[in-house]
Amino acid sequence: MRKWGSALTALVMTLGVGACSSGGSSDGKTTVVWNMWSGDTESEQKLKEQMAVAQAAVGADITIELRTAPWADFFTKLNANMASGKLACVTAMNGQRLTDYTAAFEPLTDADLTTMGISRADYNPGALSVMENDGKLYGLPYDTATMFLFYNADLFTKAGVTPPTNSWTIADFETAAKTITEKTGVKGFAVSLDEFQWLSLPMARAGKQPVNESGKLALTDPAFVDAATWYGDLVTGQKVSEAVPSASETGWEVTQFQNGKAAMIIDGTWQAATYTADELPFDGGAVRLPSGTAGPFGVALGSGYGIAKNCEDKDAALKVLGALAGRAGEDLIAKQGNHPAQTGSQEGYFASLPDGKREMLTAAFRAGFQGASAQRVTAEWTQVATAMPNELVTVYTGQGSMADALGNLQTKFGK
């Protein structure tokens, strides 16, 4: 039955796709497909440059073929590829979503790392954890990230408020947001519906993650509920943020910030170069997340590449993986403006930053990872993250309480 099932699923889900994506050999040469997300021409070009570096490293016997999909569609496409047994040999994976895809990836052994010329010592302690699940390593991270507080320095100056620092507390944040809102008429902050863009401040205030040490969903933990309620109150009570207009508007706060309609937002370190770029109509800055009473708190995030279980030529895939996530690939990633996972390449990232922002961003990165722990997820985390925006919207419009919203999610997914 399983065999027929696989065949039928493959037929249904891949009609029109046809081409093999798991790599294979012909004429003594092997093609290894590399599947990665890419949102625009610029990021596509960066990936092609990375592919060229990796291609030079693996030699002419292996041809690397890049296939991309936008971030929003990437995981749906991945699911279709998985169902049809056509997952690309080297497939990108986001650390937060790894738990849903471990069955599709080949765990990497220490021997594999040696084959790739990779050592665990190439990474900060814990950096590999973004690609680990249940003690197994499912891929190599290519970047390491956490969440930052980004700010519009011009609005701070206009309101006469001292810009944020890396030792800011939640109370400092709150006072600044109120003052800016009152004195400039522009909202001091923009709340979010997105996973870590909204979770980060409640986590920092509560000093804990919404998944406990035992791996159980803990959205109704009293300290977390209290912190999340404070976050929702930024819209409904303190009115330092507008409400997000609908549950489909994930990423709304980015538009608000970039259009100068909000003085601060929370976003990932991967946006550091974008939100501080000279092209913005204001002077952008970044600092680590404000600390709660328990001190600095955050989560280490990141993405990486793994090898598909259905890959026909694992040795070739290991070579490609080693080339993409190895030192040469990481150096290029750093130069392209992404904070690399390998410690040896990280200085290259800081060197690539514009002169006027280098000192500030380097300090933010150094401080940002202090107190950052590996992100914990449950088996249903994707479902929790998918359902979050719909619940949060009711809180922002004042039609429901944060305690009820978190309670609903806990009831649905916390069994």
Next chain:
Amino acid sequence: MKNRERWHALGFISPALAGLSVFTALPVALAVIMSLFDWPIFGDREFTGLGNYRTLLTESPDFWPALRNSILFTVLYVPANLTVALVLALLLGPRLRGRAVFRVLFFIPVVTPMVANALVWKLVLQPEGLLNGLAGEWFGITLPSFLADRNWAMIAIVVMSVWAGMGYNMLVLTAALEQLPTSVLEAARMDGAQGRHLLWRVTLPLISPAIFFAAVMTIIGSLQVFAQPQLLTGGGPGNSTIPLVMFIYDTGFKFQDLGLASAAAWLLFVLIIGITALQFRAQRRWVHYEH
């Protein structure tokens, strides 16, 4: 000779038959099989009999709300769509000069991609959008956040859907109105029928087959609604606008449970078939095919 003709006929229909088999019959049959299994996207499958159906009907927290939302959308959308389409078709009658231009204008949303339609409506409905801007400027009032408000989100989706879909039914009904037998209409007028009386007693019964066709197709389409709530409200706030097809999509492609998604798809199929069958039964009472 007869045998040869049969082979010829088979030859002619074989491309359509092959397409129907591969793209419709096979997936439908596979969905039945999948609905009886615990069928993750990747990994071992396990036969569970009617377990997925039981889970949907008794345990799933979102299935019943999704079914309720699909039915609510249908109940609100279908009468509104048909009424607006009929009114437009009657207004754009033969006496109106430039009616072809109006028809094209009203039909444009039908052929415009739903993503573009939704983007325009988002700009209109969001708190900083056109509607709220005008309300504030002209009347000094602040309107609700239509797409995030529990009481308004579904209504906003219905309004946008009517705007986007009315053109199709308008065209169907216009075609029917233009083919009305003039002799019957003249006879009715000579007998003194006019205005509302002529419309209710003569015109509408004469175009009832077209209304029936429009009603059946619109109900089927509205029970399958997906793009509008996905783009406008993301199914929120809470689960107040998640329709059944979005539930199926999320369950299968985001949460990787193809078995449960297939079972939900079959329940939707049964619902659509059931309602369509009821409509065909009921048509005997109000649809008049003879002129």
